[in-house]
Amino acid sequence: MLPQPTDGFAWAQAPAGPALVCRALQPLADHVFTTRRWTLGSAAVAIDADWQPVATALNVELAHLVRVHQVHGHAVFVRRAGDRPSRPDADVIVSADSSAALAIQTADCVPLLIADARTGAVAAAHAGWRGLAARVPSAAVEALTREFGSRPGDLVAAVGPSIRACCYEVGADVVDAFARAGFADAAIAGWFTTSPQPSSRNPSMPGLPRPPRSNHWYFDGSTAVRHQLEAAGVPARRIHVAELCTASHPEVLCSYRRDGNGAGRMAGAIRPRTSNRKSHN
Ligand SMILES: [Zn+2]
Numbered sequence: 001m002l003p004q005p006t007d008g009f010a011w012a013q014a015p016a017g018p019a020l021v022c023r024a025l026q027p028l029a030d031h032v033f034t035t036r037r038w039t040l041g042s043a044a045v046a047i048d049a050d051w052q053p054v055a056t057a058l059n060v061e062l063a064h065l066v067r068v069h070q071v072h073g074h075a076v077f078v079r080r081a082g083d084r085p086s087r088p089d090a091d092v093i094v095s096a097d098s099s100a101a102l103a104i105q106t107a108d109c110v111p112l113l114i115a116d117a118r119t120g121a122v123a124a125a126h127a128g129w130r131g132l133a134a135r136v137p138s139a140a141v142e143a144l145t146r147e148f149g150s151r152p153g154d155l156v157a158a159v160g161p162s163i164r165a166c167c168y169e170v171g172a173d174v175v176d177a178f179a180r181a182g183f184a185d186a187a188i189a190g191w192f193t194t195s196p197q198p199s200s201r202n203p204s205m206p207g208l209p210r211p212p213r214s215n216h217w218y219f220d221g222s223t224a225v226r227h228q229l230e231a232a233g234v235p236a237r238r239i240h241v242a243e244l245c246t247a248s249h250p251e252v253l254c255s256y257r258r259d260g261n262g263a264g265r266m267a268g269a270i271r272p273r274t275s276n277r278k279s280h281n
Helices: 048-057 129-133 136-148 172-180 185-189 221-231 256-262
Strands: 009-014 017-022 029-034 076-079 092-095 101-106 110-116 122-127 155-159 169-171 216-219 239-241 266-272
Touching: 029 048, 029 110, 048 101, 048 266, 076 136, 092 101, 092 136, 101 110, 101 122, 110 136, 110 221, 110 266, 122 129, 122 136, 122 266, 129 136, 129 172, 129 221, 136 155, 136 221, 155 221, 169 172, 172 185, 172 216, 221 239
Parallel strands: 076 092, 155 239
Antiparallel strands: 009 017, 017 029, 029 266, 092 122, 101 266, 110 122, 110 155, 169 216
């Protein structure tokens, strides 16, 4: 049984396993959010070959699957046609080069894919709490604007599975990081709760402290992504969140918090369309 995402998403059956796709993103750019059942999903230490099914799903050679060395920052890698393969330190990748697909990996952090309905440029981003305190969603929107002439109102964003407030206990250091980064108290209050928030879609994982520990919070990074994208000018109706918690669904999704060092990884990958309109105007 596959867990039910929000209406903006659908399950697709790729040869490598089930993957989530975003209905609104699909007409703009081929993309996948992979699951634990892909080769990568059981790879605690992934080798390049584990990425082959992701490349195949996006119909590119493995050498044209653009990845980065993710460092929980907000640096952006701009991939251009003809670039030599490299894997710089970055957590955001942007491109309008339809010969390549962009991929990030997660196992609780938020995977974010964006496509520009007007120019066809795309972004793939990875953000855990450090990345969200560092405003990764804004960095992705700003990079598309700066590099490819995007207007935030034309962007469509898809937020794949990530650990949510049903399962993700964090300490005061995490809340403090957002306060130090200058986020308003009201915004922070919308991302943290003092007790777990299970739902029929996302039951709490086993082993949470009961009763909830004092001076600890439960964090929903995907809501922080939504709010940061809206603040960057992306219309709320164009932001789609799957609302599936990685830790809640051990059969299907990879979770570092749940499985520790043995956790596999899931890919979020996106490829610009060949029929893209010009990327500047
Ligand atoms: Zn959960």
